Amino acid sequence: METIILGIESSCDDTSAAIIKNNTILSNVIASQAVHEAFGGVVPELASRAHQQNIIPVVDKAIKDANISPYDINAVAFTRGPGLMGSLLVGSSFAKGFALARNIPLIDVDHLQAHILAHFIQEPGAQREVPSFPFLCLLVSGGNSQIILVKDYLEMEVIGQTIDDAAGEAFDKCAKVMGLPYPGGPLIDKNAQLGNKTAFTFSKPKIQNFDYSFSGLKTSFLYFLRDRLQENPAFMDENLPDLCASLQHTIVEILMEKVIKAARHTGIRDIALAGGVSANSGLREAITIEATKHNWRTFIPKVAYTTDNAAMIAVTGYYKFIKGAFTSQDATPYARNMVW
Numbered sequence: 494m495e496t497i498i499l500g501i502e503s504s505c506d507d508t509s510a511a512i513i514k515n516n517t518i519l520s521n522v523i524a525s526q527a528v529h530e531a532f533g534g535v536v537p538e539l540a541s542r543a544h545q546q547n548i549i550p551v552v553d554k555a556i557k558d559a560n561i562s563p564y565d566i567n568a569v570a571f572t573r574g575p576g577l578m579g580s581l582l583v584g585s586s587f588a589k590g591f592a593l594a595r596n597i598p599l600i601d602v603d604h605l606q607a608h609i610l611a612h613f614i615q616e617p618g619a620q621r622e623v624p625s626f627p628f629l630c631l632l633v634s635g636g637n638s639q640i641i642l643v644k645d646y647l648e649m650e651v652i653g654q655t656i657d658d659a660a661g662e663a664f665d666k667c668a669k670v671m672g673l674p675y676p677g678g679p680l681i682d683k684n685a686q687l688g689n690k691t692a693f694t695f696s697k698p699k700i701q702n703f704d705y706s707f708s709g710l711k712t713s714f715l716y717f718l719r720d721r722l723q724e725n726p727a728f729m730d731e732n733l734p735d736l737c738a739s740l741q742h743t744i745v746e747i748l749m750e751k752v753i754k755a756a757r758h759t760g761i762r763d764i765a766l767a768g769g770v771s772a773n774s775g776l777r778e779a780i781t782i783e784a785t786k787h788n789w790r791t792f793i794p795k796v797a798y799t800t801d802n803a804a805m806i807a808v809t810g811y812y813k814f815i816k817g818a819f820t821s822q823d824a825t826p827y828a829r830n831m832v833w
């Protein structure tokens with residue numbers, strides 16, 4: 494049976510809509526919000542206003558790009574949380590209205606589970622290799638750093654997570670200290686490619702189990718820069734690539750140490766990356782190197798499916814649709830992480 498699902502994502506500052514036929518993506522439209530750049534971070538009120546403006550044109554384009562009619566859609570999947578409440582309300586209200594008008598099922602999707610299931614998105618004409626269950630997924634974004642044991646499409650267990658800042662937050666906050674605009678992660682990555690990753694060393698946390706901590710690194714980076722700038726006001730300009738490369742190297746080492754530990758502990762050799770930080774070139778390189786050493790199969794989604802996108806919401810919607818896991822019109826969005 495062919496199932497066509499409309500996916501809607503509006504958890505933060507990207508308004509996105511996608512159409513999927515079973516697990517094959519037909520369209521994925523994203524409207525990003527430049528309005529936040531001037532503020533050095535996402536302004537929640539501005540984000541929800543921009544979602545209001547974008548949602549209808551984005552859905553309309555997704556339907557047109559997929560070359561289908563709105564009447565072909567069998568179900569609507571939307572991000573229920575976690576995210577910014579005002580942003581989530583726009584996507585969820587639209588999804589509810591659409592489902593009600595068409596009298597089709599409504600499917601609520603957890604944004605973090607969707608990041609993981611992005612690995613199962615197929616594109617027309619090319620069958621992509623997918624991880625086998627159980628696999629481990631390192632989910633690293635602006636709001637999360639977690640190691641997840643993925644037992645099945647909808648059966649996941651968080652086995653490690655950050656006790657303070659997320660890896661993306663560490664990138665962005667350190668970038669801000671260096672005067673780089675938001676989001677700083679991609680700019681650190683770009684500069685790092687021209688620098689020496691062993692030029693400077695920063696302290697690494699000693700945290701139990703498979704958990705992470707990034708707040709100490711951020712503080713040590715801040716103090717390091719303050720001291721160097723006192724000695725030489727031109728220190729930053731003279732050393733930006735080396736600073737970025739050394740910082741990136743430290744963050745990647747912290748992330749990889751726990752992934753290696755978790756893989757060893759569970760005996761699992763299918764390892765996946767997910768979330769915005771998985772676009773990082775240092776992390777991609779490190780996981781590839783470790784894969785050779787430990788005989789892992791590694792899975793990294795296309796960059797378009799690692800940042801916030803509705804394709805991952807639609808594919809998760811498909812796996813929930815198969816199970817008949819629908820929600821009702823009174824499903825309210827949630828801002829914080831759910832315990833699965």
Ligand code: KG4
Nearest residue numbers: 634635636661676678682769770773800801
């Ligand atoms: O998953 P995502 O798009 O959004 C949420 O967090 O919801 O992740 C965004 C995060 C930001 O912190 C951004 O700086 C980081 O991903 N990021 C990167 C890179 N690309 C995006 N961090 C390091 N290197 C990159 N190439």
